[in-house]
Amino acid sequence: MSFKNILNDSLVNLDNCDDEPIHIPGSIQPHGFLLAVDSSTFIITVCSANCEQFIGITYEQALGKGFSQIFDASILDFIEEIKSENADQVKTITSKLNETDFIISAHKSDNEIVMEFEPLNTQFDEKNSLYNSSKKLLSYIENTNTLLELADVVALAIKEITKYDRVLVYRFDKDYNGEVIAESKEPHLDPYLGLHYPHTDIPAQARELYLRNQLRIIGDVDYIPVPLFKSETKQNSRLDLSLSVLRSVSPIHIEYLKNMKVGSTLTISLIHKNKLWGMITCHHSKPKYLSEEIKSAVKLHGHFITSQIDGRLLSEEFEIARSTSDALNSIIGKKLDLDRKDIQQLVANETILNVCNSVGFTAIIADEFYSVGNTPSEENTKRLALFLSEFVKGDHFETDSLLSISKDLAFISSNFPGINYYSLNNETDCIIWYREESIKNIFWGGDPTISNDSNERLTPRKSFAKYADSIKNHSSIWLKAELSATNSFHNFLQINLRTILLLEEKENQRRLHTILRDTNAELENINWISTHDLQEPLRKIRMMASVLVGGNELKTLPEDVQNKILKMQSSAERMQNLITDILKYTKTGAQNSNFECIDLNFLFAELNKEELIDSFDSNEATLIVEELPTIKGVPFLLKQLLSNLINNSIKFKSPLRDLEVRISDKTETLNSYGKRYHIIEVADNGIGLDNEYKEKIFKIFSRLNDKEEYGGSGIGLALCKKIMIKHDGFVTAEGILGEGVKIHLYFPIN
Structure with missing residues (x-):
């Protein structure tokens, strides 16, 4: 069997030491020896070259052997225990080998168990x-x-x-x-x-x-x-x-x-x-x-x-925490009236500097600037607040070196390198504590600068003599106790600001309610005047004009006088119609009836009998009503709505063709604006509409045509819009000049 060492002999210097694989050196220190065994077979897979001097067996003799062939069974039981241990756990056992006591340290490493043997020396007496x-x-x-x-x-x-x-x-x-x-x-x-x-x-x-x-x-x-050795086959x-x-x-x-x-x-x-x-x-x-x-x-x-x-x-x-806590309690313990002036009491109190041992404090609240102690100017504070509102992801940020965050902040960091910032969650509104520069001398154990040796190779420091260095552009760091106190103040301020704003809003609502109540009372007076004081003179004017027009006296008058009397009668009628429409418009806003389920098919049948037949017959027009849904609403208001729209179509009929008005259900075919609506379409083939004005036509008193040619007060479609709002819906219009108009009514489906 052939063997090779696994020594990691790659060149290592300070150019690559950050990447040095120090966990796999392939070698050990010589005061002990090392074996690695396969965790499944217990075959020795790695052995240090010095094992012979400790146990009399060479690494060549050990590699490839079963562990039990060389070592005592008690150690084998120990290895069995290691197999079930956590991968990052080292266990030890003592054992006698060749009449020498060893401390054996073992741990798992991938699929192997690493065992290290050190002679056991007793050094305690x-x-x-x-x-x-x-x-x-x-x-x-x-x-x-x-x-x-x-x-x-x-x-x-x-x-x-x-x-x-x-x-x-x-x-x-x-x-x-x-x-x-x-x-x-x-x-x-x-x-x-x-x-x-x-x-x-x-x-x-x-x-x-x-x-x-x-x-x-x-x-x-x-x-x-x-060096450590392994078999060539491993x-x-x-x-x-x-x-x-x-x-x-x-x-x-x-x-x-x-x-x-x-x-x-x-x-x-x-x-x-x-x-x-x-x-x-x-x-x-x-x-x-x-x-x-x-x-x-x-x-x-x-x-x-x-x-x-x-x-x-x-x-x-503790002492710092006690001091900051006392300062905080003196601020938040004061009784406040929860008014705008309390903001000044909260943020312009010199005690606020002691909350975190700062030299200055600023606050920007609703475009108002407040400052205490030594602080940047208002302009520079707002520049800093704008930067931090975009730079800081959360509500809080602190640093002892503002210059390290951005070179663009030199206008602040040169005097106040330390800041403790809290956002008030309203654009650039914030509070900031400041600290001045604290030049600190640090003594290093030798010059920390790495230099080259004569061979241009980076080497470790050779001198460890005391080396002084000054740290600038820094303040003292913000301690945990100080940050805890400022966070508590920030929360306290947020709660009070919200309370003040809510009370102000409540007061504004109360004033608006009073104004609205007085305005409604005035409108009621106007309605009364419109009903009685205005209509009575108009009735007399119309009556006297009717007498003149209906009698023989008119014929004896000059022709220009006759025309003036007829115009007077027409103007009085228009004036009375206008007053009637205004009363209907205001009555719609005051109406507070409960909604009913209304079958629009029956409602059109009633409307046709009561109001529409004569209008269509006299104008040679056709009304087509398709199958319509049941909706919730106020019956008389819906009659007013549909009557206004149909009469509007009659008013603006085309002289080139007979009028046709079609009422249909478009619920399934038109865009429902993200909600479910019943959509009723009122379409005609009249003079049409330029879509540039499709929103203007619903504004009160808006007129797109000559009032002499087309009568009306300019209130009809505004009244339709108001009725739709009353029904929690809305109305839209679209048209083509010379071809007609389509009005769409959107009623919510509950």
Whole structure:
């Protein structure tokens, strides 16, 4: 059988380290050995080249063999358990091989089970036991109040347990730049406390592995990687070692550690809310290996820190939260009259600055501008509000560096880089808190700028001396307690604004109701005047004109006087008809009868007998009424509606042909405007209509023709429209000049 190693020997440097496949190095550290077995057959598929020095069997002898041919049955039972475990879980067991105790770590990797064997060394004595180490953790709760104090005592405890030269606790910011927040070290070492490290020190794929494998040891940075071998027939050429404890390390990272003059390291991941919050890193100047007991102890310390993060941060923010809460309560606790002037009281109060420790506050509400403290000008605030109304997707946005959002905001960001913005959901209406620039000096652990070596190859930093850098165009960040207080004020303001607007609308409605009531009373007076004071003189004029026209006196008068009397009689009749139509129009609006089910076929039969027969006979016209539906409506109003439309057709008949008026049901053939309607069509073949005026004809007093040639008051079709509105419907018209008009009546189908 032939074999080959799976060492990943591709060239790695800082040009491609972000893409380095560090989870499949194909090699391990030499302080243990590795085997991988097929999870179905338990055949050994991968073996490290150094297994012979630990168990006296070469990798050539191990590969292709069944696991039970080489190892004890108890380990085989352990492998059986691994098969049913979660893929991201590592389990351990101790076993004696060749008179040496080993700690065996095993986990699943695709279709294989990876087993790593490390010689078991006991490093705890009776005075420094795991029990005593764990017992100390309980005292940390009583002796520390803040997260930094807790990190300090954990760093000291881990140094006491592990005996490393230096123990660092550091946390990441949102961009994964690290800051050392606690340190315990040997006196001769330079301090790293307070220093920052750029995110490039730990690439993204390395951070991903720290999430999965929370404890990482490099026993000797000068180690020579041990390659892994497989048989030539094995198809998968790589083995995922993401959860491996022996996994070989990136050469870039080894070079980085050598530049720091570090001989061995231990790293514990601090994971909070499923994210890499920070790390505990231990450095030693010489090679160093830890027992399983010590590994468990330091891992427990790491879990303890992460379990306390929320509580300790809340404790640290308590004073800020109390201060902001007091400021908020002093504002929202005031009794308000819920009037426009209360807006000024709410947003022009200097206490509002203390809600989130800002230097200024502005509000734009219904085109009114309010400001408190040190703020941009009204013009610049409105420019900013316009930008944010389009940029911000939700109701809220805050930043400590406005310039990083857009270079176009320099007119604000130069003085106020920090803003806390809330939309009031009405175009550009908003409230904004401001913070001035806070120039902050950050000290890096060496110049974070990457440079080239003499061979033009990008290399890790060689210097880790303190390097000062100034951060500009930033304000202090907005804390959770401050944002919580401003959000509460925003909600309180929204509720009060809505209440004020509702009360104003209610008052407007009350005033409009009063005006409408007074107007209706005036209209009633006008109706009374129209009925009595106007019609009485008209009746007398018509009576006197009739006497003159009907008697012999008219013939004795000059012809021009006769014509004037006839015109006077005609004008009086038109005036009386106009007053009658106006009364009908106003009566339609006041009518509040209940709707009835009306068979339009019967209604037309009654209408024909009462009003239409004489009109059609005298005008030699034809009325055709097809089968019509039953609708809901007010009978006398519908009679008025249909009578007006038919008489309108008679009035505008064509002199070129006999008039024909057809009434039909078009419910199934015409567009129903998205709702269900009964559609009644009144079509004639009269003089027609230019569709430019198809809406104008329904306006009161609108006339398209000469009033001398075509009589009427101009109210008939307006009355038809009003009747249709009364029936929750509408009316439309379309026509062709010289050919006729079609009127469509839309009655809702309930």
